[in-house]
Amino acid sequence: MGVQKIFFLFMAVHYVLADEDTPVWRWSCDDGRCVKIRNDPKFTEPALSLESCKMFCNEYGLLWPKPTGYTNLGTYLSKINMNTIEVHLDKRGRSDDLMEAIRLRWKKLVTQAVPKFVIPKASGKSMDVYLLNQNPDLIKFSLDMDEGYILNISPAANEKVNATIIGSNFFGVRNGLETLSQLIIYDDIRNNVLIPRDVTIKDKPVYPYRGVLLDTSRNYFSIESIKTTIEAMAMVKLNTFHWHITDSQSFPFVSKKRPNLTKLGAYSPAKVYTKEMIGEVVKFGLERGVRVLPEFDAPAHVGEGWQDTGLTVCFKAEPWAKYCVEPPCGQLNPIKEELYDYLKDIYADMEDAFQSPDMFHMGGDEVSERCWNSSEEIQHFMIQNRWDLQKPSFLKLWNYFQTKAQERVYQAFGKKVPIILWTSTLTELSHVEQYLNKDDYIIQVWTTGADPTIRGLLEKGYRLIMSNYDALYFDCGYGAWVGSGNNWCSPYIGWQKVYENSPKLMSLEYSDQVLGGEATLWSEQADSATLDGRLWPRAAALAERLWAEPLSSWREAERRILHMRERLVRAGIQTESLEPEWCYQNEGYCYA
Template sequence: MRNLFVILLSFIWVQQIRALTSPWSWDCKNERCVKTEIKQGQEDKAISLEACELICPKETGLWPKPTGIVKLSNFLVPINPNQIEINSKRTGILTSQAAKLFKEDIASRVPTARDSSNGRPLSITIFHTEPDVDKLTLETDESYHLVVKSDMGGKIEVTITSPNFFGSRHGLETLGQLIIYDDLRNQLRIPIEANVTDKPAFPYRGILLDTARNYISVDVIKRTLNAMAASKLNTFHWHITDSHSFPYVSKSRPELSQYGAYSPNKVYSQKDIEEITEFARVRGVRVMPEFDAPAHVGEGWQKTGYVVCLNAQPWSTFCVEPPCGQFDVTQDGLYDALEDIYGDMKDQFDVDIFHMGGDEVKFTCWNETKSIVEWMSKKGWGRTEEDFLKLWNYFQQNAEDRLYKKFGKKVPIIMWTSGLTKKEHIAKYLPKDKYIIQIWTTENDPQIQDLLDGGYKVILSNYDALYLDCGFSGWVTDGNNWCSPYIGWQKVYDNHPRKIAGSQVNQVLGSEAALWTEQVDSSSVDSRLWPRAAAMAETLWTNPTTSWREAESRFLVHRQRLVRKGIGADALEPEWCLQNENECPIKKL
């Protein structure tokens, strides 16, 4: 009889284990999750890996790590995804759209065969203290305060308070991370109590995507925006034209894309742009176009007479990569064309800042163009570097005037570091009250300190840490591409603005990870950008004082979130490392 009783108990225990779907629990020990076999009689205390990853780390499992108060209960309760109610006070249409996306995301996490109707109702109230803010600027307050509690009837009540939509959207993103899928019990669960106060350390947190070297589909751009929203990045820098192709369909100058696109199907129509910008706005992201000039122009301009050195050979004499092309800045009609394009972009993108490119101008091209040299001679200019800087400035002043005319105000202009931004030239040509300088050279470039000392606001895109196309084969030669080696997420994470700018870090608006697409197309954007760009996202949001080591376990979890959202984010380690936290990095000596 005793043996029968033991067998019966064992049978019941096995059934309970089967009900939990796995014999493994993850226990929180020394602030890390440790895989442990579920013992008989301890089934109720079993914790799923995703639940442990949320509540066990000292800094919680949220990404990016919040900058203010974070208090989470260790007790998680089930919720019913079919009973999520969102009430918004003094908000607007953007908040309603973001709330709809939130509900869809939560519902998508439950396998269709599972019944989650036994969970608690979830009631969310969103309140804005500055309800009329619906456009992101460099001054927008993106802070939020999130509170989770249970009422007397068992309903889970959530309150998100923020100055505006952009803060509350971040609050919803954090709330989504607080809701985990417990695969031991097949339930969505949330901490019964939570309190999070949060705001970003830097106002500009961006991704640059080049869609001219190779065309990138609208669907892939939308996936990029989804991943940006999940990581609380807020600026999509769209490098939409270059010498290789002109896929942007300008309302005023449609012939440029007709002649310059790779094919009639590889263009961004007015409808595409409207769809992308609105898709981004609902996710808290501004879409900022770049019209790079006076270099990086070519295809599409063949019939205008405004481009010289088009596909000139040997190309290395006239440009940094084939095909060459540079504006003939002496042509008056060029500025009418630019004004039209600026006006089209202003109407379509409606941004508070504009990127005018301005890098990699080759004076050799202008110097070997007879009509340009003759025009300069009539002005009394020679052919020295200083003279060609004057010519470049002539273009910049005319382009700037046309931009201001179309925007109806002096909108801040972003320019890449270049010959114009050198210490001896910049104050003369690019005054600090008009221009923001985006740094693409290395973190040790002396020009960075010169810019900071000159009082300029800067954006960091130093290629040694933030060019995510680096580390692949050469395409204009053998060997590796020019900015090799490959940049791991650890280096991206440790690229702190504070480390680069020191006491002048307040002049750093933020950073931007760049994906140039000479060797990338729609099939590879996800894996090149993600999850590495999300490492930068935490650096910019949190301004951490610790290294990547302290973030590693949470970063693996966030990579899983991105994959769940349909992003083809690269694997970083074997899944064993995710399930055996802190066992893979080499121990510090």
């Protein structure tokens, strides 16, 4: 950054030091980093605050995630009066209520730029924000929706600043507002609110699926903690909250058609998720550009709640390690025709509660042939069908279940929807095409990023979502809860590894088949009290990777993620700390 640009920055802010103490410190941009300097009272130019310096000291300023298209933050900062900001909506349609919701939320975000209990000066320019929604009737999520936007900020007559956001739909406009909120900063030297005056940003995400999974079965999470997670996701432009809502340990989802599942399976009557509670989360997510994707994991990972149905096998079997990966064991019995009536009812209740989601996750994780083989009834069924009791035949049994369950999903939803399954023995390359149609199924990869199955599935034409556990399992690195030592996927995964986990490098010429990625938080050792720290700011690192697929390393991003972490804290997110605050104020000194 040249001396001339710094001079323009000083001149544009029009600082007045009268009746104020001379600041002790100032910051100066030197070779892409903000350097903390003891202020000399004889220094004739106004002292530059830390955030003001950071805004212009690199190409992307304080933005997170970095934009993917043309980005120009200009060279000037203008003082603005927060009390005179007006947001104008354009082109009325079905998204009217959503546009009003993002207008109100944005005005709240702007106030978070100022520290609590501080009242900034009411001086500065008025600001008009114009939101141009080119398709005001589009309010549904899809994998091919356009989330891009164009943002322009420029001076206007009558001592005003104008900001215009153009999006092809509500989701693009929402993302543009998120970026605009990051451009409003607080000058703690002179108690002013500032914004870059000449800005042009053209931006859109690289991947359409950018998610966080939360398992609410192993431990229960309050609705407020879930909404807090979605709020933080919106701040970094993640767009999918994957709700792993049931498992073998508990069944908190309230099925109106099958209420006994919850009565028997919830940890307590208070620890449930009703249609009304889920609807509140879905609405909250939509207003923040975050889809809420339900998962009903089957045929394994079931147990509590199913006790009186007679539709499971090996539930609470011991020794559990013989039949499943963690207690309690349990799998659905695929030969019971009544099971598929239950499934259709559960799917229909989920379709209703989650308000017709554009996708559905059917799980398919960790199915155990030993569990099924422990049932004489299942053995008899397989022999009658001229199957033996070897692994290939249990895959046929699994396919028997999956085919019938898939049909029930389509019946419950009233249409075909994309179905997501975890990688498993069913998705092995030798037979995946025999069992799963690539046009019907999306495969979510949880094995390592170096797994050759990834390339094999891509070569066969499957679409993938990356959740490789070696970089995206946020429950790793804690003490074991079955046995001693650390848990199975230790060590802890730092934000740097999350940031470097590139779907493009894993898929190369097939990258167009990779829909994106997802951080997962399995909750054996997490609950509402620990949720924020488990996810943040590591999920923010994932957000930039999936939005921008940056060519640069985490080192370039380190200074910006420290600021993003500060923004999350100001929003009430109890994030983990990455470094001492000294590193935030002294850029470039904490990494060799």
